[in-house]
Amino acid sequence: MSTTRHDSMLPGENVAARRVLLVCLAAGATTLLDQAVLNIAVPSMRHSLGAGAADVQWIVAGYSLAFGLALVPGGSLGDLHGRKRLFLAGMAVFLLAGVVAATGGGPGTVIGARLVQGAAAGIVNSQVIGTIQDVFHGLDRGRALGMYAVTAGVATALGPPLGGALVAGLGPGTGWRYCLLLSTPCAVVTLSLAARWLPPPRRTARDSRLDILGLGLACACTLTLMVPFIRTPDSGGAALLWAAGVCALACAFIAHQRIRVRRGRVPLVHPALASSRPYMVGTAVAMAQFGSSIAASLVLTVFLQDGLGLSALLTAAISLPSAIAMGVSSAFAWRLVRRIGLRTVSVGLTLGVCAALASAVAALFVPSAALPVVLAATQLLSGAAGGLAVSPNQTQVLQHAPAEAAGVGGGILQMAQRIAAAVCLSAVSAVYLHSASGSAGDNGPRTAYALASCVCAALLAAALVLARLRRAAVAPRSPRPDYLTVKSPRDDRQHDGRSPQER
Incomplete structure (x- = not known):
């Protein structure tokens, strides 16, 4: 098999495929670490x-806002014009904007730079998903997507410990600036490797006309939905106006997509995505899981520093087991998938519910001296749960995205997760802050954290119900997905009489 052919590359057998995957993993880790590392600072x-x-x-929140808005347009442009140029341009802008944010002298400069950086990260990540789906197929696509999901999850979990170490070691005055610069060397390495190793640009979408109106409506709807959670409306009437705006824009988007299909043009959201129940339900599972994990991490950081008065370094140490456990459990996840299939997602979500409830019980009843150790243990369980649930679920979702809409399918999945993160961050942090301020005495922060943890557990429980309903509905009617099936060379030879090398 030639190393320059990208139709069926195996990570374990082809150097070119391994290099492409390395670039994609480096890009995901760089952009998501940049977001997570700042929270603790x-x-x-x-x-x-x-x-x-x-x-x-x-x-x-502006980083997530711009990240989400850029995903679907980035995926569409990558499908139409090829992914390598957009990847390189997005990573270069991400790098420059990060330096501007880290050296900014006022809030306005930092806000503007973070918005630009978030948009560039969204463009890069939409190309990553599309590239993986272009290069890998079958079981190897599942492995590659799983490694990408796990890398992103571990980078997100590593953010708070790294941020805490930088703030503690360099001081609060400059530590936060180095948190923003942490992704700079990673971006430089990723950019240089991508220029050498990514496959040449090629168009995967058949229709060369970009759905400009659809992009505009999607961006406007996303912005209208996310802004109220970033800046809370002043009154109930204002909140209703925002909600009405979201509904109106969503209806206009759906109508426009249907009109475009009737006219024989490819819409922004490929019809195969909207009609695929596994894709839609799996996306909902990902939203609930991602939103819960991001919100739980932020509330834990606030509780440990403001509620218990712990240092940034100790807070980082308590968060670290989550990243370690996620990395270890993700390596085990695919062995479990081979044995029990997509029930692995349900196992991970069940462990996540248990971890969130254990955190709530610990906050209420464990003495202050032992509470950091107990919370570190619950973070260990939470990380293990994420490693089991994230990558198998994301792989199953993207398995149902057609090749000509691979970038858009991945972009919609990630955009949905970003929207869920914005909503859950606002809602869960509001639950914690309101409960902490309304409770008297030293137990106020403890009670507030327990309540917020229960909300996160409820989100994971909803994801668990969806995952079980999806499995019950799809399994009896659908063949075993190809990323759960291992074909031997003999099976391939029986298929057409030729070995893989001969083909």
């Missing part, structure tokens, strides 16, 4: 910049 950043609460909220 928010207090010192706010003091250093003299920023208000709204400024800090835009700095933290």
Whole structure:
């Protein structure tokens, strides 16, 4: 098999495929680590910049906002014009914007740079998903997508420990700036490797006309949905106006997509995506799981530092077991998938519910001296749960995205997760802050954290119900997915009389 052919590359047998996968994993880790590492440095950043609460909220949430908005357009452009150029351009902009944000002297500069950086990260990640689906097939696609999902999850989990170490070691005045610069060397390496190793640009979509109106409606709908959770409306009437705007834009988008299909043009959301129940339900599972994990991480950080008065370094140490456990369990996840199939997702979500409930019980009843150790143990269980649930679920979802809409399918999945993150961050943190301020005495933060953990457990329980319903509905009617089936060379020879090397 030639190393320059990208139709069926196996990570274990082809050098070119391994290099492509390495670039994709490096890009996912770089862009998602940049987002996660800043959360623990928010207090010192706010003091250093003299920023208000709204400024800090835009700095933290603006990255996710721009990230989500850029995913679907980035996927569409990659499908139409090839992925390598967009990957390189997006990574270069990401790198430059990160340097501007880290050296910014005021909140406005940092906010603007983070918005640009988030948009560039969204463009890069939409190309990553599309590239993996272009290069790998069958079992190897499942492995590659699983490794990407796990890499992203581990990078997200490593963010708080790394951020805490930088703030503790360099001081609050400059530590947050180095948190923003942490992704710079990673971006430089990723950019240089991508220029050498990514496959040449090629168009995968048949229709060369980009759905500009569909892109505009999708972006407007996403922005209208996410902004109220970043900046809470002043009144109930204002919230209803935002909700009405979301509904109107969503209806206009759906109508436009149907009109485009009737006219024989490819819409922004490929019809195969909207009609695929496994894709839609799996996306909902991913939204609930991702939103719960992001919200739980932020609330834990706030509880440990503000509620218990722990240092940033100790907070980082408590968060570290989650990243370690996720990396270990993800390596075991695919062995479990071979044995029990997609029930692995349900096992992971069940463990996640148990971890969240255990955190709530610990916050209420464990003495203060032992609480950090117990919470580190619950983080260990939470990380193991994420490793079992994330990659098998994402692989199953993207398995149902057609080749000509691979970039858009991956972009929609990630955009849905970003929207869920914005909603859950706002809702769960509001539950914690309101409960902490309304409770008297030293037990107020403990009660608030327990309540927030129960909300996260409820989100994971909803994801578990969806996962079980999906499995019950799909399994009796569908053949075993090819990423769960291992074909031997003999099976391939029986298929057409030739070995894989001969073909």
